[in-house]
Amino acid sequence: MQIKSKFAASGSSIFSAADYLLTQYDAVNLAHGTPDFPFSQELIENANEAMQAEGSLQAPWEGLMALREKIADKISFLYTHSYHPDTEVTVMPSAKEALFASIAAVVHAGDEVIYFEPSFDSYAAMIALQGAVPVAIKLQAPGFTPDWDLVKAKINAKTRMIIINSPHNPTASVLSEADIQALQGLVKDSHIIILSDEVYEHLVFDEDVHRSMSSYPDLAARAIVVTSFSKVYQVSGWHVAYCVAPAMLTQEIRKVQQYVMFPADTPMQYALAAMMEQPNHYMTLSTIYQEKRDLLAHGLKASRFELLPSKGGYFMLAGFGHFNDLSDVEMVKHLIVNHGVATLPLSAFYSDGADQGILRLTFSKDDETLEEGARRLCEV
Ligand SMILES: Cc1ncc(COP(=O)(O)O)c(C=O)c1O
Structure with a gap:
């Protein structure tokens, strides 16, 4: 065979x-971006408590409402956009799975997806698995920021999605306000979805700020934003993440999730919902x-x-x-x-x-x- x-x-x-x-x-x-220092004792206690209290019951597919509400509150506090916890916030078993579900939900065979290299190594594989075409645009040293003229040249009728990642793995570059404006200009009046990998959202240095797609109404209207609790609470072995997107996109992402993945572990979701009461952890x-x-x-x-x-x-x-x-x-x-x-x-x-x-x-x-x-x- x-x-x-x-x-x-x-x-x-x-x-x-x-x-x-x-x-x-x-x-x-x-080599590995896996933190090796102790993480919050409070988070461990929250998880232990939830394991005792909640046993082994599976959470709803889209995530515990208690956690989704906290996520929506956090985004509204930090980035001003209001996502509805019921229809626009989805808890995922990992950011990797959220990225996969997002790509699988909206990218069809023959579509083109623009992303930037060097990149987190999963993007191209996830695109190719849909029978779609990964279109890599190289970021140039030393700044490793996108050349938007090159992006413009690559956009055509088949372009379905642009994947961005800021702060960026592996180059540590961060999108500036000028980058955002260039992106806004390029996607205006198009049918392009933005998949924004923001797993390092709380790690921006030297007085700069994280520019989330959620902060820009015109981009948020066409964006799927993915982030991960593993990076927020230094728990690389706990796979709980989430994605937020307009209801129409969320509905499609949840269909992929339901067929391909299980919900994230229940006790971890309770533990994280309790942790999110205190923004000082991520601030x-x-x-x-x-x-x-x-x-x-x-x-x-x-x-x-x-x-x-x-x-x-x-x-x-x-x-x-x-x-x-x-x-x-x-x-x-x-x-x-x-x-x-x-x-x-x-x-x-x-x-x-x-x-x-x-x-x-x-x-x-x-x-x-x-x-x-x-x-x-x-x-x-
Ligand atoms: C840019 C980027 N996206 C996504 C992920 C995946 O995150 P998670 O561990 O939550 O699946 C990583 C992990 O290293 C990453 O660096």
């Missing part, structure tokens, strides 16, 4: 190779992470790496092409094996594997990890 692979081009990835080496060499992990995140970014940057000052601006999110890019001509994949392996520190190659975030001699480092780690990682990188 033969099967035709849907991902024939994907072999074993550098992500799994780096994971394997990381464990084998017990390397300092600056202080930018400060905490900016300090971590600065600690890593300070530790790398004496290194040979060239650090690119990190404006938001969990990541910082570091160039090495000026002192070493290894490929970025070889460099990642070299650093794990010979220096005991794990990073990721930026080429892994491009569909064509573009290699610019740049690595992605994360600072979503405890301070000792960051200091030790930087110390090891200074020896390179």
Whole structure:
């Protein structure tokens, strides 16, 4: 029997190779954006309490109303848009699943979807699974912000969706007001849906602000906004997320969710609803992470790496092409094996594997990890 692979081009990835080496060499992990510091005791207690009280009952597919109401309140407080918790807010088992459900709900075979590379590696695969065409537009170093003229040139009658991600994984760029205006101009009077991946919404540095699609009525009217509790409460192993969108889009997203996914875990939803009573948890995140970014940057000052601006999110890019001509994949392996520190190659975030001699480092780690990682990188 033969099967035709849907991902024939994907072999074993550098992500799994780096994971394997990381464990084998017990390397300092600056590769994965999974926070390794303690998270809120209160959240654990809330979850324990909910497990005792609610047992194992499945939550409604679209999420507990108590949580959806809190989400709607938060968005209205932060970004001014009022989403109706009943028809426009959907709790999802993860941001990844929310992205998949959104793409599957509105993108048909033959449609084109514009997204920006380097990118979170799921977008292109999710688009391709619909029989649609992923149209990658490259972001250029050092700023890695969209070239809107290029976007304009790529838009045609088949363009169904544009995916944006700010703060951006892996480049740490953040959309500016000028970017938003350019986007507004491009989609005006079109049938293009915007899928906005805002999982790092609370991590914007240096006095800048997060520009959510929910803050702009004309964009919110055509946007699906996805965000994730795993990033808000540093619980990368708890998969609870949500998406908000106008009722007409939400209705279609919920159909995909119902056929393909289960609701997010019930006790976690109760625990998160209780946590959301206090906005201070997420309002202080930018400060905490900016300090971590600065600690890593300070530790790398004496290194040979060239650090690119990190404006938001969990990541910082570091160039090495000026002192070493290894490929970025070889460099990642070299650093794990010979220096005991794990990073990721930026080429892994491009569909064509573009290699610019740049690595992605994360600072979503405890301070000792960051200091030790930087110390090891200074020896390179
Ligand atoms: C840009 C981006 N989107 C989505 C996700 C997925 O988030 P979740 O863990 O909630 O599925 C990630 C996780 O790393 C991410 O970096």
